[in-house]
Amino acid sequence: MSAAFTPSPAMPYAEVIGDPIAHSKSPAIHNHWLGQLGLDATYRAQHVTPDQLGDYLATRRHxxxxxxxxxxMPHKQAIIPLLDRMEIGAELVGAVNTVTRRHNGALIGSNTDVEGFLEPLEAELGETHYFRMARIIGTGGAARAIIAGxxxxxxxxxVAGRDTAKAQALLDAxxxxxxxxVAPLEHFAQPTDFPFDDREGCCDLVVNASPLGMRGQPPLAFDLSHVPPRSIVYDIVTDPRETPLLAxxxxxxxxxxxxxxxLIGQAATAFERFFGKAPPRSDGDVALRAILTS
Known part of the structure; x- marks a missing residue:
């Protein structure tokens, strides 16, 4: 079955796998950093269907x-029983987004989505608050990581979703x-006259962790009367970068x-695991963002 996969490029390399995969921005991110560091390595996309996943790992392991x-997607949970070990963070989330290979061929699963999501919030999270609340839209793999973090x-x-039982199961797990x-998705679509106070000393987040609002997907129906004063609104959709919710x-x-x-934050953690060096980010990712939005 190895013939189904792109041959090894005779240099250190890492990949992103999924079905579909052509839309992935990961090769642009990692190859930008590899070029900046002058490393003789590459990163590429590899299309792997669900029925090929086991053969793919068996081939790459050696x-x-x-x-x-x-x-x-759709491999973040299906890959778990095919690995030799999972790190604690991935076990908590119940999903893997990064696999690394040890010298003995052992495959280790981890989840860098939590670190990537929290990275732009670290200044706020370093403060002391009277109360912290987040309204999260979505119950998929990304939502799992965000809920855990x-x-x-x-x-x-x-946590709001079309299936409130699924949302509750995530929280329970x-x-x-x-x-x-938990709340039904439509709860946030309707206006509210709830009398929020000014929330000074609190930390409030609204997070769209669903594909709603993504190009080619239905819009996210969310009335901003549900957003407390001083909140941070965070949308993990990357295409378009400026979603209607953010605008x-x-x-x-x-x-x-x-x-x-x-996306960049989780990639930075994975990059260091793959290539042994921290990616260059001293410009605040300005150049990389320009590449990703060109």
Whole structure:
């Protein structure tokens, strides 16, 4: 089955795998950093269907030049039983987005989505708050990582999705002792007259962790009357970078974070694991963002 995969490039390399995979921005990110550092290595996309996943890993396990892979849908959970070990963070999230190969061929699963999501929030999270609350839209793989990361940082969560039972199951699996809540997706589509206070001393987030609002997907119906004062509105969608949710929130004076922040942040952690060096980011990712949005 190895003939189904692109041959090894005779130099250190890593990949991103998924089905589909042509849309992935990961090769642009990693190859930009490799070029900046002058490393003799490459990173590429590899199309792997669900029925090829086992053969793909069996082939790469014995390739000494293969440093590992990033994992996208639909493999983030299906890959788990095929690995030799999972790091604690990936076990908590219940999903793997990065696989690295040890010298003995052992395959280790990790999840860098949590670190990538939290990276642009670190200044706020380093402060002391009276209360932390996040409203999260979505119940998929990215939402799992976000729920785990925010629960670990002391947030009370409200998770909204089409299937409230799935939302509750996520909370029960990730933080069963937390005082969290679920809501139907349409709850946030309707205006509210809830009298928020000014929330000074609190940390409030609104996170779109769903594909709603992505190019080619239905829009996210979210009424901004549900956003408390001083909130940060964070949309992990990367195409378009400026989603309708972010544009509307910025117009009303809220601080916003786009999906490229999480994408670049999680890639930075994976890059260091693959290639043994931290990526160059002294320009605040300005050059990289220009590449990704050109």
């Amino acid at each position: 390739d000494p030049d293969w440093r590992g892979c990033n994992v996208t 925010l629960a670990d940082r002391g947030f009370t969560l409200v 990730i933080d069963p002792d937390g005082e969290h809540h 509307a929130a910025r117009e009303q004076g809220f601080r916003t974070i786009d999906g490229l922040a999480m």
